[in-house]
Amino acid sequence: MTPAPTKKKATPAKAAAARRSAPTAPRTLAEFMTLALAMETEAAERYAEFADAMEMHNNLEVAALFRKLAGIEGKHAAQIMAEMGWREAPAMPPGRATWEGFEAPETTPGDEVHYLMQPYHALKLAEYNEQRAAEFFEHFAEAGLPAEVRAAALEMAADEREHVRLIRDWLAKYPVPEPGWDEDPDPPAVAD
Numbered sequence: 397m398t399p400a401p402t403k404k405k406a407t408p409a410k411a412a413a414a415r416r417s418a419p420t421a422p423r424t425l426a427e428f429m430t431l432a433l434a435m436e437t438e439a440a441e442r443y444a445e446f447a448d449a450m451e452m453h454n455n456l457e458v459a460a461l462f463r464k465l466a467g468i469e470g471k472h473a474a475q476i477m478a479e480m481g482w483r484e485a486p487a488m489p490p491g492r493a494t495w496e497g498f499e500a501p502e503t504t505p506g507d508e509v510h511y512l513m514q515p516y517h518a519l520k521l522a523e524y525n526e527q528r529a530a531e532f533f534e535h536f537a538e539a540g541l542p543a544e545v546r547a548a549a550l551e552m553a554a555d556e557r558e559h560v561r562l563i564r565d566w567l568a569k570y571p572v573p574e575p576g577w578d579e580d581p582d583p584p585a586v587a588d
């Protein structure tokens with residue numbers, strides 16, 4: 397009689413989660429900048445999508461703010477490309493930290509925008525994203541990485557903190573919305 401083989405139960409979900417929570421930090425400046433570039437590009441695209449959505453709903457003031465933010469992030473991406481002398485975005489090195497595990501710090505799920513949202517909401521959302529981006533880079537600045545990676549991470553973090561300051565300046569110009577701001581007296585037509 398052969399004993400039933402003892403099999404270790406695989407928990408792929410758990411293993412995947414562990415991998416995600418412990419991504420390998422970028423080891424070189426190029427790896428780090430690839431990561432930073434991906435993040436800036438993603439942020440620019442996301443803000444541009446928000447701007448498109450707001451334009452579609454004729455929420456032009458908020459659209460303009462998102463457009464401006466997209467421009468800032470796009471410029472940041474272009475700056476990284478220029479600094480590194482890249483003509484096109486390099487592929488992410490396999491096995492290195494990506495947004496999995498950090499969850500794309502500078503972007504937000506699309507469902508957080510509301511077609512009636514006011515500039516205040518758009519700026520709050522951006523403030524949150526930029527803050528997370530700064531923290532993300534600060535995390536790399538503190539990790540035991542090569543000095544040039546740490547220096548670049550610090551620089552990126554400082555840029556993101558600058559974005560936070562800029563957004564806070566804008567926020568001061570807009571009132572906190574009254575409760576009920578999302579109630580539409582003339583809601584978009586729903587097929588019945």
Ligand code: ZN
Binds near residue numbers: 439556
């Ligand atoms: Zn930013």
